[in-house]
Amino acid sequence: MFKFHVLYESQTTQARIGKLITHRGVVETPVFMPVGTQATIKAVPPENIASLGYRIVLANTYHLYLRPGAEVIKDLGGIHRFMRWPRLILTDSGGFQVYSLSQFRTIKEEGILFKSHLDGSEHFITPVEALEIQTKLGSDIAMVLDTCIPYPLSYEETKALTELTHRWALESFKYRQRHKNTKQAVFGIIQGGMFVDLRQKSASFITSLEFDGYAIGGLSVGEPLELRNEMIEVSTSFMPKYKPRYLMGVGTPVDIAEAVARGVDMFDCVLPTRNARRGSLFTSQGPLSIKSSRFKTDSEPIDPNCGCYTCRNFSKGYLRHLFHTKELLVYQLLTLHNLFYYAKLIEKIKQSIKQETLLNLIQELKELYLKNTQKEAVLWT
Numbered sequence: 001m002f003k004f005h006v007l008y009e010s011q012t013t014q015a016r017i018g019k020l021i022t023h024r025g026v027v028e029t030p031v032f033m034p035v036g037t038q039a040t041i042k043a044v045p046p047e048n049i050a051s052l053g054y055r056i057v058l059a060n061t062y063h064l065y066l067r068p069g070a071e072v073i074k075d076l077g078g079i080h081r082f083m084r085w086p087r088l089i090l091t092d093s094g095g096f097q098v099y100s101l102s103q104f105r106t107i108k109e110e111g112i113l114f115k116s117h118l119d120g121s122e123h124f125i126t127p128v129e130a131l132e133i134q135t136k137l138g139s140d141i142a143m144v145l146d147t148c149i150p151y152p153l154s155y156e157e158t159k160a161l162t163e164l165t166h167r168w169a170l171e172s173f174k175y176r177q178r179h180k181n182t183k184q185a186v187f188g189i190i191q192g193g194m195f196v197d198l199r200q201k202s203a204s205f206i207t208s209l210e211f212d213g214y215a216i217g218g219l220s221v222g223e224p225l226e227l228r229n230e231m232i233e234v235s236t237s238f239m240p241k242y243k244p245r246y247l248m249g250v251g252t253p254v255d256i257a258e259a260v261a262r263g264v265d266m267f268d269c270v271l272p273t274r275n276a277r278r279g280s281l282f283t284s285q286g287p288l289s290i291k292s293s294r295f296k297t298d299s300e301p302i303d304p305n306c307g308c309y310t311c312r313n314f315s316k317g318y319l320r321h322l323f324h325t326k327e328l329l330v331y332q333l334l335t336l337h338n339l340f341y342y343a344k345l346i347e348k349i350k351q352s353i354k355q356e357t358l359l360n361l362i363q364e365l366k367e368l369y370l371k372n373t374q375k376e377a378v379l380w381t
Helices: 046-051 061-066 070-075 079-083 095-100 127-137 155-178 196-208 225-236 253-261 271-277 309-313 316-324 329-355 358-369
Strands: 002-009 016-022 025-029 031-036 056-060 088-092 105-107 112-115 122-125 141-143 185-190 213-216 245-247 266-269
Touching: 016 329, 025 031, 031 271, 031 329, 046 329, 056 061, 061 070, 061 088, 061 095, 061 122, 061 127, 070 127, 079 088, 088 095, 095 112, 122 127, 127 141, 127 155, 155 185, 155 196, 185 196, 196 213, 196 225, 213 225, 225 253, 253 266, 253 329, 253 358, 271 329, 309 329, 316 329, 329 358
Parallel strands: 031 056, 031 266, 056 088, 088 141, 141 185, 185 213, 213 245, 245 266
Antiparallel strands: 002 016, 016 025, 105 112, 112 122
16 A cells, blocks of 8 residues: 655645655655665664654665675565664665766666675676565665766766666566555656756656656756756656655755755655764754864753754763764764754744745755855765
């Protein structure tokens, strides 16, 4: 069982509030999915993630396929039992990870040949095998295999890779038609690079296949924000109203709010967790680097307006001390803070949709995160 309902539509933007209904529970959208690459949100136990209000997380097919292996996870009861997360899990197909390891992979008509970053062993994955692996993992939402297109890339190369994505999507769709799985939804992925006509053609083709939802891929690969927003808008204009829309790998608070205004429902990104491990924090007053020497004797919390466990209990001086002494506790405390911030950001976005103030919120976030980046050593990658 997998359904999506639109509950509220903005009158001033393309934003909407909806809900995903699955056999494992209901998730309200817009929604942000923390990234658990290796079947864990780094440094934070599952019960802490749930206590922040998250109902869905992402795990990575590429990494779990290589280690410990899909069969191992299946034998141990599936990914939910494996990682002790009873709520929803979305697995990506591994296409982006293979893209990021471009020196180790070759794209063929039948699939992707790549070398493991762990031991150099060769592997070949077809679109059908990508779905078979995710079926063994037992995720609630599986993604089709696609070709993540780099930026910049020529029109002809982008067109060829986009058309290959379409052929793989059709193969994936036919496979799922033959092998029904009522407990696992499958999303198609729109490509097209940074070319309007290719985005339009890709959105039209992918949405002509009756997947359970649709993702916008090939963005957040180095393109400027304005161009990304244009490609999002082109894509969502061709996406059906009553299917969830997922923007893969995005992003900053500004990125998310901008995309919500253009009709996107679902997001994932490593920024809140990765930035935390690097000492970079999101706050109601803008970015903050706990590494700064000016916090050495600071008795105040990271964010006086934050109600997370970290801000209720620890000072910036203490957290800076933990970070510079490389105490493991600091990674949990900083990650909890950033994930709390993102959970509250999504709630604030939902509220602004209902109050028709989303454009004002976007402007506030821009003032915090696009103008103040020189004040703190914040890493956005």
